[in-house]
Amino acid sequence: MKSTRKTIGTCLSLLSVLLIFLTASCEDYRYKVEEVDPDAVVSFDTVIQPLFTSNCISCHGAIRNPDLRQGKSYESLTKGGYVTLPAGTSKLYSTITSGSHISYLDDPEKLKVLYWIEQGAQDN
Ligand code: HEC
Structure with a gap:
């Protein structure tokens, strides 16, 4: 019983690490998309x-x-x-x-x- 709880615990921490990683990479991606300002004069x-x-x-x-x-x-x-x-x-x-x-x-x-x-x- 104890080891089952331990396994679930380990899985949960791994999952949170994965979530944090995914969130971070999504944000990176968002900042890489170039914004084009419609009011800026295009030369x-x-x-x-x-x-x-x-x-x-x-x-x-x-x-x-x-x-x-x-x-x-x-x-x-x-x-x-x-x-x-x-x-x-x-x-x-x-x-x-x-x-x-x-x-x-x-x-x-x-x-x-x-x-x-x-x-x-x-x-x-
Ligand atoms: C691989 C060759 C190729 C490249 C690269 C290419 N074109 Fe073309 N383009 C064509 C061909 C072939 C046609 C005519 C048939 C068609 O529409 O596919 C054409 C047609 C056009 C037309 C319409 C011409 C008319 O009088 O109807 C425009 C406008 C145009 N291209 C602009 C561009 C622009 C801007 C780029 C770059 C972002 C570009 N083309 C890149 C081959 C190319």
């Missing part, structure tokens, strides 16, 4: 173009529209009608959030593109 040069350069130009160069290479992308996007309002239904945002393109950018990156278009798709 085309320092925020949006680097996303294109890292994730898009392997396919979107001179041959495929829109041309997303540095120095070409802004004109290609605005003249091609990719960044119209409302931002949520613009060709650029719809493309990066659906179909074959859904995983080229992560969620905070997609939000930055959305906010940049909402803010008037400026060459800033």
Whole structure:
């Protein structure tokens, strides 16, 4: 009887250690998710173009529209009608959030593109 109680005791302490560990790792995860402030001005040069350069130009160069290479992308996007309002239904945002393109950018990156278009798709 005594040993049964001891075993239950050991199990309970192991369980609490596990719980503490799980809670701690969940919190860590929460803090790793990047928050995107909808009121912060999104710069085309320092925020949006680097996303294109890292994730898009392997396919979107001179041959495929829109041309997303540095120095070409802004004109290609605005003249091609990719960044119209409302931002949520613009060709650029719809493309990066659906179909074959859904995983080229992560969620905070997609939000930055959305906010940049909402803010008037400026060459800033
Ligand atoms: C692996 C190659 C590849 C990559 C990487 C890629 N695209 Fe594309 N993209 C395509 C192809 C192919 C099409 C046309 C067919 C389709 O929609 O899948 C296309 C279509 C598009 C269109 C619609 C063009 C139109 O005129 O209808 C947009 C906008 C676009 N891509 C933006 C992006 C952005 C922004 C990125 C980076 C986040 C990106 N693409 C990354 C291959 C790619």
